[in-house]
Amino acid sequence: MKNFILRLLLFTFCWIVFLTGNYFYNLSHIKKEKTFSDNCPTWVFMGDSHTMTDINPRLYNNAVNMGYHGEPLYITQLKAEKLKKEHSCNNLTLIISFGPQNLSDFNEEKLLISTYAKGIWDTYYPLLLPPNPLSKEYKLQYNKRSYLNSILKNMCLYPRTKHNKWQGHFEERDYALDTADLQETIQRHYYTSSQKVRKVSPAAILALDALCQNKQNISIFLIILPVHPAYKNKIPQSFLDTFKKLVRKYEKQGVPILNYLEYPMPDSTFYDYDHLNKEGARIFASILKADLKKLLQQQHLSK
Amino acid sequence: MLFNSIEFAFFLPIVFAIYWSIGSRNRREQNIALLIASYFFYGWWNWRFLGLIVFSTFIDFFIGVQLSKVTRGRKRKMLLAISLISNIGLLIFFKYYNFFIDSFVEVFKFFGTTFQPSHLNIVLPVGISFYTFQTLSYTIDVYREKIKPTKDWIAFATFVSFFPQLVAGPIERAANLLPQFQKNRKFEITKAKDGLRQILWGLFKKIVIADTCAIYANDIFNHPESYSTLGLWLGAIYFAFQIYGDFSGYSDIALGLAKLFGFELMKNFNLPYFSRDIAEFWRRWHISLSTWFKDYLYIPLGGSKGSLKQTLRNVLVIFLVSGFWHGANWTFIAWGGIHALFFTPLLISRKNRKHLGQIAENSFLPSLLELQQFSLTFFQVLIAWVFFRATSISEAVHYISGMFNLTHLGTIELYKVKYLLLILFLLTWEWALRSKEHGLAIPAWPMPWRWLTYSFFIWLILYFMGEEQEFIYFQF
Numbered sequence: 085m086k087n088f089i090l091r092l093l094l095f096t097f098c099w100i101v102f103l104t105g106n107y108f109y110n111l112s113h114i115k116k117e118k119t120f121s122d123n124c125p126t127w128v129f130m131g132d133s134h135t136m137t138d139i140n141p142r143l144y145n146n147a148v149n150m151g152y153h154g155e156p157l158y159i160t161q162l163k164a165e166k167l168k169k170e171h172s173c174n175n176l177t178l179i180i181s182f183g184p185q186n187l188s189d190f191n192e193e194k195l196l197i198s199t200y201a202k203g204i205w206d207t208y209y210p211l212l213l214p215p216n217p218l219s220k221e222y223k224l225q226y227n228k229r230s231y232l233n234s235i236l237k238n239m240c241l242y243p244r245t246k247h248n249k250w251q252g253h254f255e256e257r258d259y260a261l262d263t264a265d266l267q268e269t270i271q272r273h274y275y276t277s278s279q280k281v282r283k284v285s286p287a288a289i290l291a292l293d294a295l296c297q298n299k300q301n302i303s304i305f306l307i308i309l310p311v312h313p314a315y316k317n318k319i320p321q322s323f324l325d326t327f328k329k330l331v332r333k334y335e336k337q338g339v340p341i342l343n344y345l346e347y348p349m350p351d352s353t354f355y356d357y358d359h360l361n362k363e364g365a366r367i368f369a370s371i372l373k374a375d376l377k378k379l380l381q382q383q384h385l386s387k
Numbered sequence: 388m389l390f391n392s393i394e395f396a397f398f399l400p401i402v403f404a405i406y407w408s409i410g411s412r413n414r415r416e417q418n419i420a421l422l423i424a425s426y427f428f429y430g431w432w433n434w435r436f437l438g439l440i441v442f443s444t445f446i447d448f449f450i451g452v453q454l455s456k457v458t459r460g461r462k463r464k465m466l467l468a469i470s471l472i473s474n475i476g477l478l479i480f481f482k483y484y485n486f487f488i489d490s491f492v493e494v495f496k497f498f499g500t501t502f503q504p505s506h507l508n509i510v511l512p513v514g515i516s517f518y519t520f521q522t523l524s525y526t527i528d529v530y531r532e533k534i535k536p537t538k539d540w541i542a543f544a545t546f547v548s549f550f551p552q553l554v555a556g557p558i559e560r561a562a563n564l565l566p567q568f569q570k571n572r573k574f575e576i577t578k579a580k581d582g583l584r585q586i587l588w589g590l591f592k593k594i595v596i597a598d599t600c601a602i603y604a605n606d607i608f609n610h611p612e613s614y615s616t617l618g619l620w621l622g623a624i625y626f627a628f629q630i631y632g633d634f635s636g637y638s639d640i641a642l643g644l645a646k647l648f649g650f651e652l653m654k655n656f657n658l659p660y661f662s663r664d665i666a667e668f669w670r671r672w673h674i675s676l677s678t679w680f681k682d683y684l685y686i687p688l689g690g691s692k693g694s695l696k697q698t699l700r701n702v703l704v705i706f707l708v709s710g711f712w713h714g715a716n717w718t719f720i721a722w723g724g725i726h727a728l729f730f731t732p733l734l735i736s737r738k739n740r741k742h743l744g745q746i747a748e749n750s751f752l753p754s755l756l757e758l759q760q761f762s763l764t765f766f767q768v769l770i771a772w773v774f775f776r777a778t779s780i781s782e783a784v785h786y787i788s789g790m791f792n793l794t795h796l797g798t799i800e801l802y803k804v805k806y807l808l809l810i811l812f813l814l815t816w817e818w819a820l821r822s823k824e825h826g827l828a829i830p831a832w833p834m835p836w837r838w839l840t841y842s843f844f845i846w847l848i849l850y851f852m853g854e855e856q857e858f859i860y861f862q863f
Contacts, residue, residue, distance in 0.1 A: 085407060088576045092583075095838065099845065202853070229393070233852060241850055 103240040110239045114210045114247050119166070120148070124173030127376075130160050131181030134309045136255050138181075138360040143369040152207060152252035154200070156191035157182060158222050161291040162211045163250065168302055177303040179376075180295055182288075183311070183345065184323040185273040185358070187330075189285040195226035205234030208250045213239075222287040256362045259355040261312075266357045270318045281320045292330065296339045305340045305379075306331075310347040310368065315357035340379055342372070388431040390640045391593055398428065399644070406648060411573045418545045418568055421648065425550040429514075432554075436512040439477060444547045446473050447522040451529045451536035451543075463530060470526040474519045481511055486715030514554030516712060520679055522547055525561035527683055534562050542568040551644035555637045557655040557675035564652070572649035577830070582646030584827040584841070589639030591826075591844050595851045596813055597632030599806050600625040608776050611786050615797020619790045621804070623769050626776050628810050631660065634673070639825055654824070658817055661746050661753075663760035665729040665767055666739040676712070680705045695735065702734060703727045713775070718783060722774040729767045746821065753818075 127147035129139045135151030150163065164178055194200035195218065205212065216231060218224045238247075274282055295304060308331070335341055353364030360368055388395050402424040409416045430437050450470045457463050479487075488504050495502035525546075528534045537543050546565045552558075607614055607622025614622065638655035645652045655675050662668035669677050681690075688701045703724075710723020733739040747753045753761065770787065777783035789795075820826055827844070829837055 085574050085576070088574075088579055091580075095841070098838075099842070236849060237852075241846065 103236070106241060106243055107239045109243045110247065111213070113245055114213075117210075117247060118170055119248075119251060120171060120173075124171055124176055126175050127177055127179060128167065129179050129181070129307075130163060130252075131155060131307075131309075132160075132186065134183060134359060135181040136252060137257055137355070138309050138365055138368055139179075139254065139372065140256070140365040140369045141254050143366065144373060149254035150252040151181070151254070152250070154194065154203065155252070156194060156204075156285075157186050157288045157291040157295075158191075158218060158224070159204070159208055159211065161294050162208070162217065164295055164302075164304075166211060173302075177305060178295075179305045179307050181307045181309050182292060183308055184319050184327045187284050187288050187323055187326055188273055189283045190273060192224060192285050192287055195224055198227055198230050201227040201230045202234060205231050206238065206249075209234055209238045210247045210250055222290060224287055254365075256365065257355045257359065258362045260361070261351055261354045262356050266314060266318070269356070269358060270315070274320050274323060281322055284323070284326050289330070292334070296334050296337055305342065305376075306334060307372070308341070308343045308345045310344040310349045310360070312349075312351070312354050312357040313346075316346065340383070342375055342379070344368075344371075347371075388428050390637065390644075391590060394431065398424075399647075403647060407574055411571050411649075414569075414571050415539075415541060417572065418541045421550075422541060422545045422548065425545065425548040425553060428550040429548065429553060432513050433510070439481075439512055439515065440518060440548055441544075443474060443477065443519060443522050444544045446470060447526045447547075448537075448540060448543045450526050452538060454526075454529050455536045467526060467530045470523065474523050478515060478519050481509055481515055483715045484509060517556045517558055518547055518553060520558045520676075521561075524558070524679060524683065525565070528561055534565070537565060537569070539569060549645070549650075551641040551648075551650075552652055555634070555641070556673075557638055557641065557653050558679050559652060559675070564650070567650050574649065578646050578649065581824075581828065581830065582643040584829070585639050585643030585646065585825045587643075587841060587844055587848075588825050588827040589636045589641075589643060590848050592632040592636030592639065592813070594636075594848050595632075596809060597629045597636055598853060599809060599851055600629040600632065603803055603806065604629045604776070608786070611782075611789055614789070615795050615799070616790060616792050617797055617799050618803075619786060621799055621807075623773055623786075623790065624810070625806065627660075627765070627769055627772050628813070630772065630775070631656075632813070635659075642825075658746075658821055660765055660768075660814070661761055661818070661821065662764045663742040663746070663757060664733055664738070664764055665726065666733050667742040668764055668768060669726070669730075670743075676709065680709055684708060691734075698734060699731060702730055706730065716778075717780050718774050718777050721780055721783070722771050725771040725774060729771075 123146075125146050125148040127141070127144055129135050129141060129147065129149045129151060131151045132155040133151065133153045135149065136153065137151075139149055139151070141147040141149040160180060164180070167176070167178070194204060212218060212231075214235065216226065218226060276282055296306070331341055331343065349360065349364060349368065353360055353367055355361035355364070388398060402420070406417055406420050406424075409420060411417070426437055426440075429440065447470055450466045453466050454463060457466065485506050488506060491504070492502055525534075525543075529536045542565065545568050546559075546561065549559075549564070604622055604625035607618060608626065611619060611622070635656035642652045642654070653675055655673060657671040657674065659668055659672040662671055685701055685705045688704060689697055690701060691698045693701075706723040706727035707720055708723070710719040710721070710726075713719040713722070730739065733741075747757060773786050773790075774780070774783040777786060816826055820828065823829070827840070829840060832840070
């Protein structure tokens, strides 16, 4: 028995050494890895899949799109924090998108539903290493099993030199408008499974507040991206009301806001009711570019 | 509690430590520890159903004792009948009540009458089909005077509820397992080490093979209309390995756990996808159930002793009942029927016991003929699995017609094929170690190689580990 236990302990010890060795190796890489290796971009677009598909950064001078599928605002805030900490770029401007869908408590539930939670951990684990900041800063409940599983897989199983999926990217969608999924999308964004209108996410408000307080003195713009009228008309009133209140609040705080929620983009520019396609992203980029230019000129004059 | 859960990772070492610290001379105390652990293990899922196990245990223990007092006559038959009625009655109520109600409704509808009985919201107690059959086998064997009844309640209760095999088998025979509870058990390092190896092998089959294949098998079976002919074949193959990895993985874990506690359970799977005909497949797949049906149903019906017609009838009966045992749905009965259909030609030509020996006995590779036989048997099994997996007969027929629709051959995305590599790895490994008791029975390998091999399998398990998935056979 003693021999058996000793052998088992020795084998387990070897595995613990292997796992922790990989963890610290990967951790050192994450700490060393800089988001922008050489030169700082002037514009950084952040947000969820709307940012990811709607804003083509190649049409700007020195811009990066860091949007990613289903990214909740509390993650965007952690991303912004990381950028602020790691770079001392003089002209960096973060353009953060938010819309009514970001205010839904579905974004909080994502951390509990295993399929969504797995996606979040596997993408953003470099920002969420133990102790998980989401529980400390936002008091969010999360699926601990899938969290630990993801940390184990991404950090402990093998040494890797790239941990940059969290940075997001721009994705071109070269499709025509798909009219099939509107109801399913609205249901997912704004309703619970029992058809009740969802609550507004306290974590989303906290994240927006933190972003707009902007303690590190980096320029922050908020942008509300266009959606198809068919989508906009189905957003529950409670979300639209909160959304408008927040816009007014941040405007008062002096945060520049570019609101395109009801901007009349033609049908041919959407690939579904709340995302632009390749052509839409191209057209929208020029509209946004002109407006940003105007806004910067105004800011310059007021100074 | 699932074998692949975190709770079990804490449960097992605690029970192991308590059990062996009691000392091998205190057999009764060890049995009590195992009994408490087994009830705790089962109660973790739903403690209210513990009553059913206790009831089933009590009935068969009591009847066993009574049978020892009555030597002949109608009273013995009556005692057996009480056991059969109470055990099968429980099974029918919990598992088949709503099925029978639905079937009656359909029959009445067919004759143009409406019949609207009330459905009961019945939760199926996990493992009921397994422990019911295990206790039944005890009573029948005592009745047949093949074994002597036990008077040790603790040993009997532990035999019925032994946690490694409680919820999904192997369905043990009292003649094999019960005496092991009645003798002292000494810790044997070789046995314990082999137990751990077998647990690792079972976890590999469950987590790496079954749970991974399940991702695409579920997707394809849930949306068959979105898939081409090739996609549907892929779905059927993935399901074949999902169910094999899931169930044989469970059995390996059960056998390994039993070894850790000094017990030997019967082998439940013996490389079934290397069968040369369907009869051999049934000697290699879910062996504890097929031998149960053989001993307690097929042989009492006359087995193969009567005319060919009677033998065919008996074979049909055991396949249909075996299908029905799996679940309260016509799809399972159809699955059994299809296997009977594939079995019939072998029986008529008296070739059903042709392949009793080892596969490729004196060579490393199988012969071309053997390969052809494996493929044909696998093809038959695959067709039958579609019925097993589908939720209705019409869905299964639709799926199978899609598999043979050559006008919609289509292509499959490469990423969906990648898991075939895992299947290929499993088959190659199993083939290479086919003469061993299980896939990691490698005690003779040099220690560094052994440790590297274990590490390789542990790494694969950790890499493929996702959300813990329930074992498919829990629902049966």
